[in-house]
Amino acid sequence: MRLTCPLCGPRDRREFYYSGAEDLLDRPEADAAPEVWHDYIHLRDNPAGMTRDLWYHEQGCGAWLVVTRDTVSHAISGVELVAPPQEGNASGGSISAKKKPGRKKKEAGDAA
């Protein structure tokens, strides 16, 4: 398996560390309900088909990546940086969770 790191180019998967679904990017607010935190930390889909997973280019540039991959065909259709380079990154911004529009949050209790 090979991943094309947006910064380093195509590399063997041994250079990367796998860290599960991209759900980890949707960090709830600090005061969110316990169910929301439970969902964020513990509940994951297990689809046969498209997944968006986090990979870390540990043996390369250190970038965290979101890899779009089909678990059935193993086809990789996209590799994006978690933190794309931005212009004028001189002063501090705020702590922010990445909110992905259109992504359906699971209902609490869905795990059953």
Place this chain on the structure above:
Amino acid sequence: MRLDAGGLIDRSRPMSFRFDGRAYGGFAGDTLASALMANGVRVVGRSFKYHRPRGMLTAGSEEPNALVEVLEDGQQTPNVRATVQEVFEGLSAQGQNAWPSVRWDVMEVNDLLSPFLSAGFYYKTFMWPRAFWEAIYEPVIRRAAGLGRLSGRHDEAAYEKAHAFCDVLVIGSGPAGLMAAQVAAQSGADVILAEEDARMGGRLLADRGMVDGQPGVDWAAGVVAELATMPNVRLMTRTTVTGAYDDGTYGALERVGLHVAPQPNLPRECFWRIVAKQTVLAAGALERAIAHPSNDRPGIMMAGAVRAYVNRWAVAPGKRVTVFANNHSARATVRDLIAAGVEVAAVIDPRPDAPDEPGTRVFKGARVVGTKGRMGLKEITIDHEGRAFRFETDCLALSGGWNPTLHLTSHLGKRPVWRADIAAFVPGDNAVPGMIPAGACNGDFSTAACLAAGQAAAVRALSVLGIKPADIALPAAEDDATDMTPLWAVEGKGRAWLDFANDVTVKDVKLSAQEGFSANEHMKRYTTQGMAPDQGKNSSIGALAVLADTTGKGIPETGTTTYRPPFVPVSIAAMGAGARGMGFAPQRFTTSDQASRDRGAPMIEAGMWYRPSYFPKPGETTWREACAREVAMVRGNVGVADVSTLGKIDLQGADAARFLDFVYTNTFSTLPVGRVRYGLMLREDGFVLDDGTSARLADDRYLMTTTTAAAGLVMRHLEFVHQAFCRDFALRFISVTETWAQFAVAGPRARALIASLGIVQNLPFMGVASVMVGGVQGRLFRISFSGEEGYEIAVPARYGAGLFRDLVARAETMGGGAYGMEALNVLRIEKGFITHAEIHGRTTAFDIGMAGMVSAKKDCIGKAAAQRPGLNGPEREQLVGLRPQGDVAISAGAHLFNPGDEAKRENDQGYVTSVGPSPTLGGYLGLAFLKDGRARHGATVRLVDHLRGIDVLCTVCDPVFHDRDGGKMRA
């Protein structure tokens, strides 16, 4: 019998070798199989189950019978296929699965018992009585099972692993592969041409057909010579592509030194990982047998193999050959034998309309129904129009058609597709993305069709790559149809073998279906068909056809079993090349490594680092003596220890402080410049990730230390938090673990030692300062992991070795010295300092008594989850100290119980994480997690270690045993 002329052997280079203890001669270019055949050796192995005498069936890596043990230098490599092993001067091999020899084998009695050893024999026989299984059945079965023997010694030979990259990988160098490689190479693509054989050419080496007006073998040699001159081409002979993996990655096994006498430093094999943008699969086809009665005798072999032995190795497999084939391709065998002067007694052709053949007699619509000759074929019986004829013959050339070698196309899970017109499976569409099957492996069997397919495949691959294909004229070649009429099995008296290696017959497959194992995958497991070293290459399609016939389902509906990597057996030694012994894991050495070893310190692994365990003095015989001395030295005088293995991360930027506030539970933005603070990090699920100190070097610069064990983990975590949640922060950080050498100087006289270096610093506890150390810019921290007044002094790593020797020498003149990991561990246990023995992934800040460090004023990673019900409270196992009641040793891993309770899981009260013999307090100390432990100081618990036989009562106490108010380290 060696023919007088011809062949691709070098008669000017004779080679002598041994087989089963006897000396034989061969030539350069011979395989062990061809050389044995040239010497008239017919029996080269015994079958697995019935111990039937067996000879060569094929001439390639698919060989099921001629499996031998190759001996060299006390080593013994089993299951080497004699058809692949090249002959070299001094080669020594022996037959296997036989005792005392392949000619005389006492286990042959199994053959007489064969009526009782049918499919499923083991499942049916060894079921009862139950008590017999472990005591009797299993040992006996284990002794009889397995093919070949190992030497039992370590394999000390060299193996290698390597990576390669190319635009176009061509697998196989027959007409299709050579044509594809030529087109791709001349178009300018980077090409790797991988060929399993020692010589490029594939079928062209074994046949006498013409290509481009010259013998095919000459055309192949010409193309190969041209490719060899091109800088964009890598020719890899003796290299079998063993597996296809995702995204154009292929595994390949190269036999580097197996064809020559062992040489120092020459690897036996190299395991390649080849990454190809496009791949042309030109793996050819494997001839299939016909399961006729008694078809397993030495001398019965594939027609294509007979042709290969005659043409390539100039060996006649017999004096009087008969041919049994249902197709046209085997007629080339007849013609080549006759041309070589070998008598062809008869052609038995089941096709009623089969053509005649000059120089021999063709029995049309006939079948072979029996054979004779225990140690080698002597006679066959045929059925021709209801009448039986017998022929004296010592070689029967067999052909049931050809199976495309499509195994690699199934490695990503795609099933082959049945093509009724050629009665064969072919690769499914786009079975492996980026791989284009061409030629015989795709069902195109004639040489002309292969050449055209190879060219077309290369053009297709080049178009994907955006490379303009070179215009190369297609060479002319034979274009005969195979003209095959399927015939899988011949009814008759006697066993008809499908799987030669595992002794699976037509009867076994039928029995399997009758007993309900009628699915292909079930039949395979019930009969063991296809589970021998050849992995069914010779038998699976035939067995499938017999099964389909028995069940009444068609072949396509029955389907093939799944082909998985590797295509040929791959030695574990090649896959794990370089990973033996010290190569098992990378080794990291500190700058003080040599100095520690010079002082006789036993080195122990800490992650990938090697650290000194203790520094023995003359007269000390145990680690405990040295450890006790070193602990006392630190408590009473001064000690020096290398702490460079701790992770160090340099964080810079206007938002570095805010970042640390977010990743640590406690606050770092309030830390003044020049000060150090202990910090605790949680995982997002609320459990402790790591701890360590961070120093503020400037307003916008911190130096974080992590534990040795979690250095990589913390770096990964920080990168994630930064990139996922703090991406707008003005922040950069980098690991500087290996940039700095850092040494702890601890003890009541530590300050004096630091002063002797000329460093005049009145550092407060938890202070940091930039200092000059012997003219080198360094850093001095006042931190303590021992509980004594402690400093850590850091210099650029290139000065580490020198500084360590200097520090130890100064300490020794003061009556102190170096201390190792054992003393370091005891010192920190005495102080109740935690390591990853305590923060092992299942403990919370509350558990270790640090709930107060989780700041209420800010959010941090893990804060929300740490407040979950169940992670705080008296039901939690909490960090406590333990002291055994009496002078006895206790052990980490032991469990705790209330005194009087039975020591069983239901009564478990906690467990011990760290122990050490304390010279300071006397006796063993332990750190443990105990239910509601903080409320139980002074109580007695029972410590039980079933493994080590320890059962003692302990007193629960505060985890800080020594200098509880910290006055010493703050002094």
